[in-house]
Amino acid sequence: MTDPFDFDRPADAYGVMGNPIGHSKSPQIHSLFARQTGQRIVYDAILVDHGGLAQACGNFQAAGGKGLNITVPFKQDAWRWVDKRSERAQMAGAVNTIRFEADGSSYGDNTDGVGLIRDLQANGIELKGRRILLMGAGGAVRGVLQPLLQQFPLEILLVNRTLDKAQHLAADFTNLGQLRVSSYQDLPAQSFDVIINGTAASLQGDLPPLPDKVISSDSICYDMMYGPGPTQFLQWCQARGAQRYLDGLGMLVEQAAESFFLWRGVRPETRSVVQTLREQLLFGK
Numbered sequence: 001m002t003d004p005f006d007f008d009r010p011a012d013a014y015g016v017m018g019n020p021i022g023h024s025k026s027p028q029i030h031s032l033f034a035r036q037t038g039q040r041i042v043y044d045a046i047l048v049d050h051g052g053l054a055q056a057c058g059n060f061q062a063a064g065g066k067g068l069n070i071t072v073p074f075k076q077d078a079w080r081w082v083d084k085r086s087e088r089a090q091m092a093g094a095v096n097t098i099r100f101e102a103d104g105s106s107y108g109d110n111t112d113g114v115g116l117i118r119d120l121q122a123n124g125i126e127l128k129g130r131r132i133l134l135m136g137a138g139g140a141v142r143g144v145l146q147p148l149l150q151q152f153p154l155e156i157l158l159v160n161r162t163l164d165k166a167q168h169l170a171a172d173f174t175n176l177g178q179l180r181v182s183s184y185q186d187l188p189a190q191s192f193d194v195i196i197n198g199t200a201a202s203l204q205g206d207l208p209p210l211p212d213k214v215i216s217s218d219s220i221c222y223d224m225m226y227g228p229g230p231t232q233f234l235q236w237c238q239a240r241g242a243q244r245y246l247d248g249l250g251m252l253v254e255q256a257a258e259s260f261f262l263w264r265g266v267r268p269e270t271r272s273v274v275q276t277l278r279e280q281l282l283f284g285k
Helices: 026-037 053-062 075-081 087-092 112-122 139-149 163-171 232-239 249-264 271-282
Strands: 012-018 041-047 067-070 097-100 106-109 131-135 155-159 179-182 194-197 220-223 244-246
Touching (some): 012 026, 012 053, 026 041, 026 249, 053 067, 053 075, 067 075, 067 249, 075 106, 075 139, 087 112, 087 139, 106 249, 112 139, 112 249, 131 139, 139 155, 139 163, 155 163, 163 179, 232 244, 249 271
Parallel strands (some): 012 041, 012 067, 131 194, 155 179, 194 220, 220 244
Antiparallel strands (some): 067 097, 097 106
């Protein structure tokens, strides 16, 4: 076993590739993980030109890099580039974590879904037997559908502005559990136990066109986006009396922890890292 405190040996190199990438919190998260677990790594944010992911990954591997995170807009490019994929990456159609193997091959995984599930579990949210409303039909939703269905909810209703996009997405997952689709206009006149926003609307301060009837005093609302305060969606949920509302900062940290485990074989503690990032967001650091 490699001694992590052998300071004559160069630290193992990791990074995150995306465009844009300057906003990424991954370098800080993985630095906190490494310090906590006694792992010697360096982790950098790497800006990649559009169309340049394959070359960038190949260069990083050739220089001795051990693994990569992949973010917007390259997750599908990474899925096509890797030599092997995990089952969850295969189902998601996207790769956000690459591990370079000793034989020179590349292994792709998708940790977004497990990140969401672990954050919900850490917050005491049970999905089994629950009615879930899931908004969106893009890559973020595709990445979490299989893990959500594996929690045995009563059903998941997938709602999207473009109905046929939701229908095409659902067709790939209907054999895994109770999954239906709807437009916003045709949502049933009933509330849901858990409402998850998987759209990017919060990034623009926008709000999906949800009717008030989907919220009750027992509803739990979750936005995959996050910010210094509640997102527009979470403010909407709060104003309508939702029982609880959470943003995606915990999901970000949990999916990173799964990547770290995939690379290093060590699972870091996450709640203290979430708290550190939360405090920095609140105080503008």
